[in-house]
Amino acid sequence: MSDKEILEAADSGNTGVQTAELGREMRTSFLEYSMSVIVSRALPDVRDGLKPVHRRILYAMYDSGITPNKPHSKSARTVGDVIGKYHPHGDSAVYDAMVRLAQDFNMRVPLVDGHGNFGSIDGDSAAAMRYTEARLAKPAMELLADLGKETVDWVPNYDESLQEPSVLPARFPNLLVNGSNGIAVGMATNIPPHNLGEAIDATCLMLDNPDVTTEELMEVMPGPDFPTGGVIRGREGIISAYETGRGSLTIQSxxxxxxxxxxxxxxxxxxxxxxxxxxxxxxxxxxxxxxxxxxxxxxxxxxxxxxxxxxxxxxxxxxxxxxxxxxxxxxxxxLQVGWGVIMIALVDGVPRTLSLREILHYYILHQEDVIRRRTQFDLEKAEARAHIVEGLLIALDHIDEVIAIIRGSRTDKEASDKLSERFGLSEAQCTAILQMQLRRLTGLEREKLQEELAELKEKIAYYKRILADEHLMRQVIKEELQEIKGRFNTPRRTRIAGPAKDIDVEDLIADEEMVVTMTNAGYIKRLPVTTYRQQKRGGKGMQGVNLKENDFVEHLFIASTHNYMLFFSSAGKVYRKKVFEIPEAGRHARGTAVVNLLKLDKGESIVAAIATKEFPEDEFLMFGTKEGMVKKTAMSLYDRTRQDGLIAINLREGDELIAVKRVKPGEKVAMVSSAGKAISWDESEVRAMGRDTMGVRGMTVPDGVHVLGLEIASPGKEIFVITERGYGKRTPVEEYPLHHRGGQGVFTITMTAKKGQLAAMKVVTSEDALMIISEEGVVMRTSVSDISQLGRATQGVKVMNVDGKDRVSAVAIAPDGKRKKRPKDSGDMEVSEADLED
Missing domain, CATH: 3.30.1360.40 (Gyrase A; domain 2)
Known part of the structure; x- marks a missing residue:
């Protein structure tokens, strides 16, 4: 046939071919497939918390009598029964599902009692099903309890040769207790397991008060209880999951x-x-x-x-x-994982995202239906038995007449009809009388029947009360749940602790003292302060840095790895980093170019740094420039950061920033010039200014002379100075007269050509240790107590032997290890906030 003839035949309906629009057919077929996966494989039922394969495994074992009071049976037998009778799928899928039901590290309350190798928490798979044996665990019998009392609906199996339960009676809330996880089409479920006793308490709480809040439920069931224990960090994820059906948990080992x-x-x-x-x-x-x-x-x-x-x-x-x-x-x-909670389950065959209250609500509805149907079954059975007993008692009351009627009848039917006509008995009563044995004619048997009838009447009355009183029905549910709790409850394994903070880089860095060095050529590095050994006065030091030719170490600081680092540049800008962000290098390494760490402009260099953990408003930074300008600004104004730096101080053309120190009200400021003069004044001489300001005159210096340093001079401390050739001394700060800011100062050391220009100054105590470094990178560590204390206008003594053309370039205060208390004015890198702590 031609294409045209085929189309005409199809249009006329004369062929067996059905036409369909492809897109519509795809949508219909895929929807049917996805619903089959959702309902028949991947998602649990909200009532018993089981997927079809698990339900069929439990029922097949129950139907075969593989119960807790019987010996274990080969797993292969159970798998065969499940596949052949109820679940026509692969044997490995069914066996894997049964194995999981037996694993105590997967199931909070295992439902299968396995015998043999059923896998391990290490990921080992179970032995083949021909080797292992299994039977129902005792808690599983509570899921199957009263199955024979018409408590649930029954449906045909896949070939309609047998009947199977559509849901199990589930005498405890298994969906919460053992949880569930599965991936369907377009959706997934991931319900965490819970403690049996807590889940039962939450159910009872809702039975008492259907309007109970999530917060009230969490008082008795604070969160999931995983079989492997662990710690859930924070309650926010639990609350979200319980209220919306979705949440994220952080679980730690x-x-x-x-x-x-x-x-x-x-x-x-x-x-x-x-x-x-x-x-x-x-x-x-x-x-x-x-x-x-x-x-x-x-x-x-x-x-x-x-x-x-x-x-x-x-x-x-x-x-x-x-x-x-x-x-x-x-x-x-x-060791720490995120666990996403998605509480999706089938409600009347439809997948729904459920809150904790909704899960408990639907479970309670299921239990009410189970109790109602079970009670109705027991009531009908009790009434039927009472009816028989009443007939038997009537027969015993007229036993001679009954015997005469039976003896005078030719057939059972005739005897039954005569008994019915004479005593008004039903057919069932007549049949029971005819089947009655002669031993039942004794007086003792009559008493037993009377007692049985009385008991039956009590049960019938009780059953009718349950069916008529919803409150009593809920009480029955509560009592049976509490009885199950008493038999199977175990202590909580998972702890719930405070919220887990995000682990950043700082949490992975040990809090320890670091030496930070910067060279004139712009190389920076950090290394532990313990790298350097302490030496006596006059020592040669040890090689601290291997430098390029003509480079020298210009700055040396000490700080804790977790401190904030405020880097102040010669151009008056400030950059902020953490100490651990500075690359660590060995003692002989040159370090990293500072331009790779900070976005410095051309010709800009770092001249000062502050180490701090906080930025208090009542503390200030005192700035000093090369030409003697000073400025005081609150530290809180520098609690900001920008990649290209912030303006810290405005500078005149040709001026440079040389020092930045923390200062508090009432403290004294000391400034020293390269000409060997020093001036001391009270910090109140400078009023607090904003960040983007120039400041005022702190020290007047003549042409060719520049300010060498600015320090905080506290009472009881000493000013240490050292020349380029290594001559130095320490002098009590009390020997320096207090002036108003702006003066030229007084001599702090007698200057000679042999000693060279003044190279560095520090405010120290006798308990301090000093680290002195030369332009060629030689580092010396010595105690201040080993250096002579001399008057203000004296020459000093040899502190460090400086060879050839080498010159002293920088001095820093190092931790000594003997001191128990830190000075209140510490906080810059040369005396860090942490370097004096034990």
Missing amino acids: SYKIKEGKNGKTSIIITEIPYQVNRSNLMQKIGELVRDKKLPEISNVHDGADRNSPVDIIIELKQNAIPQVVLNKLFKHTQ
């Missing part, structure tokens, strides 16, 4: 920190997050150690045994900080 010998510490992981593979977790930790991302860890090994099936022992190197290592582990491994 539980751990213990064990102190060992020689300062070594071990972290023992005792519980891991739900559904995390322990073997993969250990492998990931090992990879991080090998890749040097966790250099604090010396060894990781398996400490699991029968009593502690999870233990992972992480041994740390000497002096490693456990909390820092834990923060790294939480960030880079599954």
